[in-house]
Amino acid sequence: VPVNAQGAEGFRTLGELEETAGRRCSPAVWGYIQGGAGEERTVQRNRDAFGRWALRPRVLAGLSEIDLSTRMLRDAVSVPFYLAPTAYQGMVHPDGERGTARAASAARVLSMVSTLTSDSLEQIAAASPGGPRWFQLYLQPEFSVTQRLIERAERAGYTALVVTADAPLLAVRDRQRRSGFALDDAIPLGNGPDVRPPARELASKGGGKFAVREEATVGWEILDQLRRVTKLPLVVKGILSAEDARLAVSHGAQAVIVSNHGGRQLDGAAAPLDVLPEVVAAVGTSAEVYLDGGIRRANDVLTALALGARAVGLGRPVLWALAVDGSTGVARLLDLLTIELASVMLFTGRGSISQVDRSLVQPVTP
Amino acid sequence: VPVNAQGAEGFRTLGELEETAGRRCSPAVWGYIQGGAGEERTVQRNRDAFGRWALRPRVLAGLSEIDLSTRMLRDAVSVPFYLAPTAYQGMVHPDGERGTARAASAARVLSMVSTLTSDSLEQIAAASPGGPRWFQLYLQPEFSVTQRLIERAERAGYTALVVTADAPLLAVRDRQRRSGFALDDAIPLGNGPDVRPPARELASKGGGKFAVREEATVGWEILDQLRRVTKLPLVVKGILSAEDARLAVSHGAQAVIVSNHGGRQLDGAAAPLDVLPEVVAAVGTSAEVYLDGGIRRANDVLTALALGARAVGLGRPVLWALAVDGSTGVARLLDLLTIELASVMLFTGRGSISQVDRSLVQPVTP
């Protein structure tokens, strides 16, 4: 249920955005957005990780232009951040995913569009004709349903397939459990009735044994299977170890996303930023590495890039902006971050994204 | 005095459980449950230790089943956690230890039953016919009393003897002292009038000298003596150093429990989790290693297992569940943790307990 039908409210800073969004959403929806798995230790940890790195300013670098543009696989983008896939955006504003994609597309910011949208993937594509747009895939209990989703995404002009690997199941989230918020009752799925979210629980077989739902039993060979049905490049989302990064690459992934699903799946999981260096070292130049989780400001973007990410995803802040002012809000958020990133580049003496390297950061002594 | 005679109150999360239990218990009883030795530095430290480890998720592991079952010595159990021994459960709910054991037995979770129970050890056994059940032993001032307790435990079907080694004396606990709560006035002992709790204080002999009460003067040879009177495997509880772990094994212990008595004995003691690796390295395959202290969630369970524990004990949370809803509450707690553990196993790509190894965790950079 949209909680903000009238739209039109400004915000001047990220802090103000978050506060305003908190007032605009119902407590249950806000709990869903902000919350995470279990006690939210990992939600907190994702943010804390950035506090352990400091930027090293550089001065008098003789820059006459700052160029934030870069590439993500085959797509030229204007900035090294993108919209991470988030579900059910219609819940926070009637503009929904169409509004979000429209704002992103106008700024040439890449959108990763969720399988679990309020709008259909075709409607979202139509609302953001230029793209760039990737399709996030939740594997479906029947592979034929999965295949049909991929074919629709290809036809609608999505240019890569983001396979979410860290949600074979939806985790227990204490905050949601206490508020009684149930995701799939909240709003119907835009991609049709045969598309299903991940299972909510494992089926107990007694004696400490549990059955995993069919689509979640797949191994890395699923990537090979997907490559047989699509030409789209494959991106694996939810990697948090060098081992899995290597496996993804060896099964044909062209990019991996270091992510713990915003702290929403495995409470206690490592922060993406803490794992990023080992993943970057593991894949070398054989795949691109992205990161999401805890990105709030331009200095976070630059920290992750300095540690080897090619681009970073924004999750919750996009929902805040959508909740506060619909598509206009998202556009404003992207604008704020872009301007801030340009200035942070100037302060660190980097004129282009390719100049961002490890020497830009140093660990903070504990 | 039971504070919750009517029973029947639900809880959806561990946090809610703790809050509800806090409201259901009298302040003095709650202080007894939650409190610890001295200023409770170690109570806090036990929890903090888990925050220094992060889990490493693994994806697309191709698991079709999660099997949590394992063995603790000769007993097959459905999960790698057990009920740590806690005293006087009748104080928080009339279901008492019978209720706790019944819930555990139904779920095939191992109970370590305290010497200092409200019910008798035979009543507890009768309430949980299938077990698994171990008997926790406080050495008694007269060895004949100790021996009689062991014989009763054997007859009642307890399958191991857990010798508590860290309570030659009950520590000063500031919170209890301030509330005026006195343990043994609270409720009569179920195992008969000749069974005594550890001494409350040392006897001063002046000039800085203190006499230790007889039963607490024993050394490691007590294990040899116990082995002469029972065939039950011996487990030593309260180990917090490699040195003592080696001594326990060399005196015939088949398992050791890394524990500081939930922070209730030596304030300032190291956290069990911090000591676990050295103990595991010290005993190798010559004994099983368990751990209690600070376990609240499934990710805590897995962290301890990854660092070498075979199983971990739950203390305070069981009392919370018992206080809130008696035996039903304990059953619900075990169910919550079991389901959560199964999902955490899935998120870390482990299909069975034997697959949990050191690579599952990494230290969090401070």
Added chain:
Amino acid sequence: VPVNAQGAEGFRTLGELEETAGRRCSPAVWGYIQGGAGEERTVQRNRDAFGRWALRPRVLAGLSEIDLSTRMLRDAVSVPFYLAPTAYQGMVHPDGERGTARAASAARVLSMVSTLTSDSLEQIAAASPGGPRWFQLYLQPEFSVTQRLIERAERAGYTALVVTADAPLLAVRDRQRRSGFALDDAIPLGNGPDVRPPARELASKGGGKFAVREEATVGWEILDQLRRVTKLPLVVKGILSAEDARLAVSHGAQAVIVSNHGGRQLDGAAAPLDVLPEVVAAVGTSAEVYLDGGIRRANDVLTALALGARAVGLGRPVLWALAVDGSTGVARLLDLLTIELASVMLFTGRGSISQVDRSLVQPVTP
């Protein structure tokens, strides 16, 4: 707008000074003084860095005199701290920069006078005839304007030129943005209408590209250019890396100031104290090294000196003192810190500044 026209209020400690100043300034002005870039992570980090070092007292050192005097380039000063340049002091008290400079000069404390003053640089010089006084330079869009400023500073007896290198742009500061406070509307510039503050934003050219305003596109060769138009020694302010320190020296700087502009430019930047050792190592004896950022007490002064700074700058505390009691307040602040520094020298067994070395400090174990 001056908020404290009546003057005359005492303070006994630095804490009291800050509290009183907070009450005397309008919220917007106070937010401008206290705030920093972005979320003020670096403002906090600047202070935290000092907490990671402890002083090592020395006793019975046989000192009959404590001598705090030292030299900063060609100027003899009575203490190893100085007034860092801060803009628009007329905003907090009608005494303005003249009052500040007068108090400093009377105590033979060096003032770095900002380009962006409420009074003109000549008025300030006239108010503090003896100096010592350096002129802080913001490069102007037209070099002829820059050159005229330098000539005026030379004529007015300023003895060094402090080139601010870390402000090619004024950073986004959340607190200011939310309060709506706009610096240059607040008070007219004393140095004339052709003098301009740094640009407020980069000009977007679309597609993630931004143009840098002319005067901010300069590289290190600007130092060579400045040396051609002045004999004054050059000091580069805003160095935060060994690399830039070496570049500054190689382009003729006689001193560098390790600074992140009080956390007001690049949020997320390293703390000056954390970077000081690498800068000191990089420049060796080829230039003097100063530091500002987070200095509040005499022990902070000594910590920075022990790590290699020749002198340290005071920023916000000077504004507090000016706000509370004008020139008298500044004099009192300098007196408090001087007396405290003398006692701290005595407690560490150092009779003169030249005796302050690395052995005076040790890291605090985390």
Added chain:
Amino acid sequence: VPVNAQGAEGFRTLGELEETAGRRCSPAVWGYIQGGAGEERTVQRNRDAFGRWALRPRVLAGLSEIDLSTRMLRDAVSVPFYLAPTAYQGMVHPDGERGTARAASAARVLSMVSTLTSDSLEQIAAASPGGPRWFQLYLQPEFSVTQRLIERAERAGYTALVVTADAPLLAVRDRQRRSGFALDDAIPLGNGPDVRPPARELASKGGGKFAVREEATVGWEILDQLRRVTKLPLVVKGILSAEDARLAVSHGAQAVIVSNHGGRQLDGAAAPLDVLPEVVAAVGTSAEVYLDGGIRRANDVLTALALGARAVGLGRPVLWALAVDGSTGVARLLDLLTIELASVMLFTGRGSISQVDRSLVQPVTP
């Protein structure tokens, strides 16, 4: 002015003691007791240092007796803690230093009696005939006054001379400055009108130069001079570095006290516990090493002993106890700590102080 003339109030824990004392003292006196130099960073740091060490319990050690007695130089004492010298005890209770010494003597706990007492050193000795009792010496402007104090202390049966080396000056203490509390106005000095406290400030000579008062200009040769006028063993209090510890020993000190004057002199100074290991290593067996600063509980005592201290001093807690219940309060405090220490020894498997070694503690991972 005594704030607690009626006496007679109990306390069950250290926490309760501190709270009660805070209510019994006037705000100014309480600020004087609890406060420290500057912003009290070091007061906090002294406590924090203990949190970085954990005790390693040992079990089944076969102890039938716990013996806390030890020796401090020539004196046999019942426990390895002593009363650190604190001034003007008459300010908190009419029992004053006589009451404190009486309680200590009865328990055979060593008192270090301050130069700056409310009672005379002879009255204090008379109130505690058995001792053990050492005299803490503040060097006096005229050596003849110093010498007379020493002769009186010898005659009155004090058995060692504790030379305070870290107070050539009384430090600025913000809390006192704000409350307006002035020490020497509070109560007359018991040792006569010619005895003076350390200077309150350095005399400014202008230009950043300050004169040190005569008695504070002495170097290490003062120890040689003192040895010429007394046979009492010399103890140097206020050592915080290996360098000074070696100097003390080379000038004939038989013991050193690692101390920063309870955080009351050099704000920012290292914590005694952090420096203890280097001092112990430096002096080896050539002198005894004591420590004060931050000791609150028996586990703190044992931590310091494990790191090499022979005994540790109690400061503020003694004043709390005196404030709450006079001599009776001090006796109760000593009793509480003694009993707690005995139990902590039992829990760590140590039957006597000589068994306390480095293996008793381990660092807490940050």
